[in-house]
Amino acid sequence: MDVRNNRLSKACKHLIYHCGGLKPYESVLVLHDEGAYDFAALIAGHIETSNNKVNFKAVRQSNIHGEQVSDEVECAMVAADLIICHTKFSLAHTDARLNASINGARFLSLPDYSVELLLHEAMGVDFYRIGKKTKILTKLFDTAKVIEVSTENGTRLVSCIEDRHGNNCPGYVDEPGSLGSPPDAEVNIAPLEGTSNGVIVVDGSIAHPLIGLLDEKVQLEIKNGLIVDIQGERKTIGVLESIFKSVDSNKTKVLAEIGFGFNPMAQLSGVMLLDEGTSKTVHFGFGSNVTIGGLNKVPFHLDFVCREPNITLDGKSVMQKGELNGI
Numbered sequence: 001m002d003v004r005n006n007r008l009s010k011a012c013k014h015l016i017y018h019c020g021g022l023k024p025y026e027s028v029l030v031l032h033d034e035g036a037y038d039f040a041a042l043i044a045g046h047i048e049t050s051n052n053k054v055n056f057k058a059v060r061q062s063n064i065h066g067e068q069v070s071d072e073v074e075c076a077m078v079a080a081d082l083i084i085c086h087t088k089f090s091l092a093h094t095d096a097r098l099n100a101s102i103n104g105a106r107f108l109s110l111p112d113y114s115v116e117l118l119l120h121e122a123m124g125v126d127f128y129r130i131g132k133k134t135k136i137l138t139k140l141f142d143t144a145k146v147i148e149v150s151t152e153n154g155t156r157l158v159s160c161i162e163d164r165h166g167n168n169c170p171g172y173v174d175e176p177g178s179l180g181s182p183p184d185a186e187v188n189i190a191p192l193e194g195t196s197n198g199v200i201v202v203d204g205s206i207a208h209p210l211i212g213l214l215d216e217k218v219q220l221e222i223k224n225g226l227i228v229d230i231q232g233e234r235k236t237i238g239v240l241e242s243i244f245k246s247v248d249s250n251k252t253k254v255l256a257e258i259g260f261g262f263n264p265m266a267q268l269s270g271v272m273l274l275d276e277g278t279s280k281t282v283h284f285g286f287g288s289n290v291t292i293g294g295l296n297k298v299p300f301h302l303d304f305v306c307r308e309p310n311i312t313l314d315g316k317s318v319m320q321k322g323e324l325n326g327i
Contacts, residue, residue: 011118012046019127019182020082020108021174024051029080031073033061033087039113040086055080062089067299069096078103082173086110090272092179093288093301104176111181111272112209122183122266122274130185130262131170133324137187137260141166144313147191149258149282151306157198157222157284159191159258167292171263171277183266184277188259188285190294194225196255200284204268204305205275207283210239212270220284220304227253227286243302251298257285260309260319268305275305280322282309
């Protein structure tokens with residue numbers, strides 16, 4: 001028991017001080033929803049409160065990633081230096097998170113976390129070392145106009161990303177306004193709405209508790225930035241359609257994000273933060289993207305993960321089977 005407690009204490013501090021970059025005298029807001037109190041209290045208990053002001057606050061439980069929070073919670077978020085958010089569904093795609101980031105708050109997003117995930121080997125990595133790679137792809141995105149993503153399993157998607165900027169999310173937050181979701185270490189970008197066309201063959205996972213790791217592929221046909229057809233196992237398609245219909249808006253089916261994972265110790269498992277951060281994967285997010293540089297605003301976000309992507313930017317290959325060329 002002592003060995004596990006020591007590991008847990010070390011993991012908590014790694015999250016707070018390595019990933020969160022907490023400094024003396026900074027204010028910390030720890031958010032949690034129903035059922036997450038014990039874990040959030042565990043994290044808060046490892047903050048050296050003699051130097052830091054710690055605010056511990058509950059939020060209403062959401063039903064999907066991206067649901068908005070109350071004005072009271074948003075005010076607390078905007079006032080914090082570091083936010084550690086442990087909720088069932090992510091608040092990263094909310095106006096409140098964006099406003100807090102604009103005000104300089106660093107945001108650690110920990111949706112659907114557990115002690116097991118905290119102790120996972122993917123959490124113990126040096127995220128700053130991973131960040132050296134994520135910064136390279138981020139800069140490439142910043143100057144590109146067209147991205148093409150393909151896989152050997154049949155994904156072929158072309159999107160315009162002109163004047164959109166890459167978002168570097170390496171698993172740590174070291175600058176005002178930065179966003180991190182360790183063990184997720186990724187680079188993402190919001191393609192211009194209405195410009196994406198092609199087919200996505202999902203052979204990894206669908207990051208939702210009702211689906212998770214896939215046994216059979218799911219195929220999405222994308223036309224002018226929108227899902228127009230879904231093919232796959234009947235039961236999975238039925239669940240998917242019910243998830244999309246949970247918000248009464250066609251905006252839920254807009255391709256909002258293209259992201260690439262870089263954590264070498266993460267594996268696809270059906271857990272969102274592991275799946276999106278797994279190295280040699282790409283995830284396609286549908287729904288909200290206003291917090292990552294897009295224009296599609298809807299209280300919904302759903303990610304589909306594919307293995308071993310190739311990337312072409314403006315006709316030039318920059319990634320093969322998930323490995324950056326020359327890196």
